[in-house]
Amino acid sequence: MNYAPRSFREFAALKDMLYGSEETVEASAQQSSGFPNLTDKLMERLFSAALPTMTEASTVSDRTLAERLQDQKNRPPFSVPVMARNFTRLNSRVGVIFNFQYRMFRIFTWRKTTHTLSFLAVYSFVCLHPFLLVVLPFAFILFGVMVPAYVQRHPPPPSPLPAFPVPSTGPPIADAAELKPVPELSWDFFMNMRDLQNMMDDIVKLYDAVVGLLSRPTNFKDEQYSSGVFLTLLVLSTVLFFLAPYIPWRVIFLVVGWLVVSTGHPLVRRALIKSHETYLSPKERKLAGIFSQFVDREIVVDEPPEIRHVEIYELQRQHNIDVDEWDDWLFCSSPYEPMSGVRLAQQRPQGVRFLDETLPPDGWRYVNDSIWKLDLRPEEWVAQQSIVSVQVDSGSKWVYDMTSDQRRGEWRRRRWTRACERQSVTEVV
Template identity: 60%
Template sequence: MNYAPRTFREFAVLKDILYGSEDGSTPSSAVDGGGNRESRKDHITDKLLERLFASTLPAADAVNGGSSNVDVAERLQDQKNRPAFSVPVMARNFSRLNARIGVVFRLQYKILRILIWRNPNHTFSALAVYSFLCLYPFLLVLFPVAVILLGFMVPAFVQRHPPPPSPLPSFPVPSEGPPLAEARELRPVPELSRDFLMNMRDIQNAMDDFTRAYDNVVGHLTRPTSFKDEQYSSAVYIALLVVGGFMFVISPYLPWRHIFLVWGWAVVCMGHPKARRFLKSSHDMYLSRREHELSNLFDSLVEQDIVLDEPAEQRHVEIFELQRQKNSDVDEWDDWLFSAAPYDSLSPQRASKQRPQGVRFLDEVWPPVGWKFAQNSAWKLDLRPEEWVLQRAVVGADVDNNSKWVYDKTLSGCRGEWRRRRWLRVCERQGAGAE
């Protein structure tokens, strides 16, 4: 079905709603009878965008990074009480977020300055706090209280009671008496201000950082975890299983407080400029070649020890040969067709008086999707018709063990007008990429 004319019409109406028609008039559908024209315009815009997305935009499959059908259904269920996609809502929410997200980036830059040793006094102070938290974990419950007191309330009090000016550097002792300044209020930054534009630049760079980090993580995790290379992923799976079991056994006996303390100091010390230069030169001089040798050694061990020679899964595919009696007085039968169902007296097709569905010849029967007939396999007659009759709970059946036909049985005990027998053939599952 061609959606182009409808799509062009919807785009034309959408353009008229957002920007007005070329003759300066306003579309009648955008004018609300109660006077609320703007809300009516936004509502129509939302509906048109939803229709455009549903009818014209393709969906990415789960293999290419998209969502599966189950994920899509769950997300739609979770989003049913949330606003639908809307360009005005998107612009408004972005503006509100940009005016308030500055505190997140200020915290990010403070942590970064600590890690790169911009001010050694701040870095050592942070390491001291981290050391106390590692050695005395019960201080974690006091940490939020200390952050609120020292990070919010004390600076707010000092701002209302500023210390008197002094030429000597000293600890800022608040002035006594009534407050000398107004209380500081945390408000969103004004639009198009310096802080607003700085937040926009930080958001832009954060999106690039997230994209690079995502691509880097996915690039390193694809080969060991996706089983695209089954030998390599199997070796990684076994190694992780062994390491996980070993850590589960010995983890209660490890001094975790001292481990976190040492690793925390080590990570922060590696961020020092001199340490970074030393680590980079050491890596380029000694470790780069070792990494390549270890990677080749691991690949050779995987190729030698991990052998994937499992045969393809095999199953039997069945087909029923149906025949119909020519005349009730003569034991003569017409070849009718080959059907996937036995077309017994209680089958839905027969109950609704529909003709059986199938093919006329056995060579026209194909295996299920994703399967193929095994090599050197042929159709074989099922020599035990009683088993599939019992498995399918076929009622009113007369089994002929000599000819392997299963006849219909009428209420009077006579044989009916239909009979069937089952044929079997071995099929095996096809691998990925097979036609």
Template identity: 40%
Template sequence: MSNHEADPFVGRDTPIPVVSITRPDDPPSSASAIPTPSDKQTGKHHLSAGKLRGKLESLGHGFDRPESSSRVSDRLFTMLLQQVLPSQDYDSDPHTQSQPTKDRRSRQYVERPGFSLPVMSSNFRRFNARIGVAFIFQNRLIRLFTWRQPTQTLSFLSVYTFICLDPNLLVVLPLAACLFFIMVPAFLARHPPPPAYLPTDLYPLSGPPLAAARTIKPAPELSKDFFRNMRDLQNCMEDFSRVHDALIAFISPLTNFSNDALSSLLFVLLLFTGTLLFITSHLLPWRAIFLTIGWITTCAGHPYIQDVLSTPSTSTLLSEKESESRSFLLGLSKADIELETSPEIREVEIFELQHRALHDEHGEYESYLFSPSPYAPLSPARIAGDRPKGTAFFEDVQSPRGWRWSDKKWTLDLLSREWVEERCVTGVEVEMEGERWVTDLHYADVQDESPRKWGKRKEGEGHKVFVNVTSSRQGEWRRRRWVRGVERVPMINEE
């Protein structure tokens, strides 16, 4: 027996699933004649045996050869995934990169391989072949907390009680679990006990091992245990979805500030409780608290208690208590929490720019556009030689996203000197009255022969000396500031 290889460890307590494929000419049985909800909704039909075989034969690579089963399964999984999964890699989408919120799953945050259908198919098959141990552990936990064998559940409660009374024993728990659940079963598999129908003196109790060491191997593809893992994975995903939806339905209305007063009250209560526990946590009897919670949770899974909780009267009572608790919180929030209901008001600005040619000193300024920046002489855009950006008409100026206009029209800012000084704008001329234009100044070198600059006579009286001085005149750009009030748009809950 020691020369034989060990079989894979595939212990299960559940029945083996049966997969059947009907032929087109077979009469519908009682099981196959019942349409599923998905068939009714999507209008799809069952795949007959002839069509399934033709589809698999079209995949090639020797369908009749036994060594090609992995290739056939690989192609089959890839074909199925191509029907339900997109081929686009959303990590490289420029629209998602420009979002202000950081995506913790993006490859910009953590470097991970991109999505690929062949890799997805291969990883799914490898994962499904190795996940059986986790489902065995899950089934044992279900049997433990549903009191299938009361002695095991009471033994668990005894161990849990010892750990709660003496938390130092918690470091012994992993070692004891390794001994009793890994080492002892492995030794018994290597050295099996004598059968009950053989006398002990005829069975060797010493000497070399009588069996090969048992190892945990991945389940072979397309085997019974492989399909069991797929079934358990399917049920696990459904359980997770139900728990996730139930938690979201219970927690989200309380914490997402859809009801500002209720969420604000809950925030105050959590803040007060957290502060109180921060000060008094060392005074609480945590051993007794965890012991009580563990016993109540475990006893709640007893079949008798489950039958009591599942009665209509108990369900109605729990629903009424939940409604009363929510009503109490809503009443308390409306009585003690006062929130500002008027929308937030801000002021936005726009600059009206006018332009004329630099060489046309006596020309008229013409309207150019309305820009969010004043396009000052020393602005980066002006220095770089870029043209101003904006819109040509007042009507095209839109309010910021999430805001709406609170004033009917734009108002000219009469305090032009203040916004010029706030922005430290230089090289401009400010109108204190009138239309409040802020005009660029153009500086140029000219020759001045005024009498004030005459020098001394060298050869004759009245000899003039020309001196280069700097004069200024209005430049090619001028602007003025307009303001208008906006208010934040309130969000309406669509429920």
């Protein structure tokens, strides 16, 4: 059974029953700062059971979630009472933003022609004289905030004729206007809730529209199409880099601003909708077809996979230095030289017993016709890795440990390599 409150008093009672009043919510929030209440404990249990672990989340969002948690570590954690209190406080103060939004909406939709033309006049002056941008904030504070506030305290005398509101002389007559949070049992509070609800829907629609418009050209899911867009933007950026100083930007911004505001006029808007369906839509489809043909014809992304060589070191150990017998030990990813960190920490090497058990790195695979090849130039990889305290046997290709008395040690190694190619996303999945 669904219940809808029939008055503001019933609505306030229902809100207090679900979330608590502002006083009780604030008191519970203050209490929860020392000891978490039952609601916070319950919500924490639910979220900990439903949400993935940090390890799983970091792989999905590329550590963005971990960075956000680190940045917000000094802020209060999620709490239902705090959320309810902050929503109430925001809803009682957000009316200023919606009033500004409605005023701009009336200007761009030509509700009052004089207001729209005044806005265009100010915009024209700013386009022709950009230094006025520095003056605009101060002019807005003077004539948009302080002058109305003064007229509020010194209201003009009543007159049956419409006239310019000249403030009265003498001491203040009325109280000063102050921006205060609207009470919960008021139409302003209810209208703010409605506008906040609709604004959230507008943000979602705008987000979906922007993502739908930019995803295919920019995310390289279709590499051929995104490469064409990238090439086009690169050429345009290069051309504009050299031609931008010679372009009359003031006139362009002036004309574009007037055209954008003019499209909000009801007559112009209806004409644009009709002409778009009749003339522009076929041309847009034709241009999209021409661009797609250009991409299919000129851009080729069928590149061969990247190929690199992986290395593995075969380690052998000599138990009796008086007998030239060596035991196969294992294959590991490091040469296990005398000055390596693993040797200095007196740790055993880690690896596999047989060469066929060696796996390629994640995201790679062995080339089909490749085999393990012995590195016939051990001097090169010894020099590249700056390995010291070793002796290179050019004949057998083994690299021996050297002791302080210039004798061979108990370990020797040689390097094997094999070609690998990077796997594509479809192959990995």
